[in-house]
Amino acid sequence: MNILITGAAGFIGFHLAKALGNTQNSIYCLDNLNNYYSTTLKLDRLSELGFNQIGITEETSILYENLHFCKIDINNLEELRKFVTKKRIDKIIHLAAQAGVRYSFENPSEYIKVNIGGFLNILELARENNIKHVIYASSSSVYGSNIEKRRLHEGDNTDNLLNIYAVSKKTNELMAKAYFNLYGIKSTGLRFFTVxxxxxxxxxxxxxxxxxxxxGSVIKVLNNGNLERDFTYIDDIVTGILNICFSNNAELRDTYNIGSGNPVSIIDFIKTIEDETKIKANLKFVSMNKGESKSTNANTSSIRDDFGYLAVTEIHEGIKSYIQWFREYYCKN
Known part of the structure; x- marks a missing residue:
């Protein structure tokens, strides 16, 4: 297949592209390399994929002969259209988005423009090019304040949203359903849980x-430490995406939770980092911010039953790998 990955210089997109390196598929990676956070980190990810001449022209990886990168903004419909049409894309994995819940408090318009406007462009190109399957990033944030049930299921209510980031992701899910009803474009939304x-x-x-x-700086712990998150290791996330991408299962849900199903309190998460670094954290307990969920806990039975997904990375294993990378990358000198 010819597979398009948007947001390929991002966290999940980078790992997904790497996992698809040297497969029998042609992988076309797009990113606009915006400055929401360090562009150096994004460029270093691309370097890890074998891309070193980042520009407006297409580049083929020097490490993975089937990977190709082009700097394109998903809000630039004409450039995007030229690229998708030329490459005869069979499947789109759409991960490009304006990320971050807290930044949406400050700059909500960016989420509407990128997450909603950009996704509309993706769906339009899927319609124009008869692309029958779009896999896209949704979020556990769509569950909002719905924490009456500890384990969140895809059928639970998603109407009580807490922030504009969540609104943008819920809107994506509604748009995808409309495009399926109108044009038969099948989309699978993945509600990621704290990757x-x-x-x-x-x-x-x-x-x-x-x-x-x-x-040795202070960590502000929200809600006086009474928070928990369904932390999910990146390798498990990538496995889930690949399972869906290459499945022949015709009976797909519109959306799937993709998480570990084993939530961890923020205090225990910090304690795991303390254990691995052998350094005690300096904690300051503060009140809860508006717009944040107190708890997330994924019911992953649907993706397990349909695609055999199972998160296998324990939190201490994931943190150990993360700390090792962090020191190698940030503490070089």
């Missing part, structure tokens, strides 16, 4: 806590 691991973003908990512990 972490090597090459993760610097606005994520694993980075913030690790850096603070190593620096």
């Amino acid at each position: 972490y691991g090597p090459w993760g973003r610097p606005d994520m908990a694993a980075y913030i806590f690790t850096k603070s512990i190593l620096d």
Whole structure:
């Protein structure tokens, strides 16, 4: 197949592209390399994939002969259209988005433009090019304040949203359903639950806590520590995406939870980092921010039953790998 990955310089996109390297498929990687966080980190990810001449022209990896990269913004419909049409794309894995819940408090318009406008362009190109399957990133944030049931199922209510990031992802799910009803474009939305691991973003908990512990700076712990997250290791996430991408299962749901199904309290997450670094954290307990969920816990029975997905990475194993990468990447000198 000819597979398009948007957001390929991002955290999940990078790992997915690497996993698809040297397969029998042609993988076309796109990213606009925006400056929401360090472009150096994004360029270093691309370098790990064998791309070193980043520009507006297409580049083939020097490490994986089936990987190709082009710098294109998903909001640039004409450039995107030229590329997709020329490459005869069979399947799209759409991971490009404006990420980060807290940044949506400050700049909501960016989420509407990129996450909704950009996704509309992806769906339109799928329609124009008769691309029958689009896999796209949704989020556990769509569950909002719905924490009455400890284990969140795809059929649970998603109407009480807490922030504009969640609104953008819920809107993506509605758009995808409309395009299926109108044009037969099958889409699979993946509700990611707190992904972490090597090459993760610097606005994520694993980075913030690790850096603070190593620096000796204060970690602000929200809701006085009464928070838990369904932390999911990146390798498990990639396995789930690949299982869906290459499945012949015709009876697909519209959306799937993809998480570990084993939530960890924020305090225990920090304690795991402390154990691995052998350094005690300096904690400051603060009240809850508006717009944040107190708990996330994925019911993953649907993706397990349909695609054999099972998260296998224990939190201590994942943190050990993350800390090793963090030190190698950030503590070189």
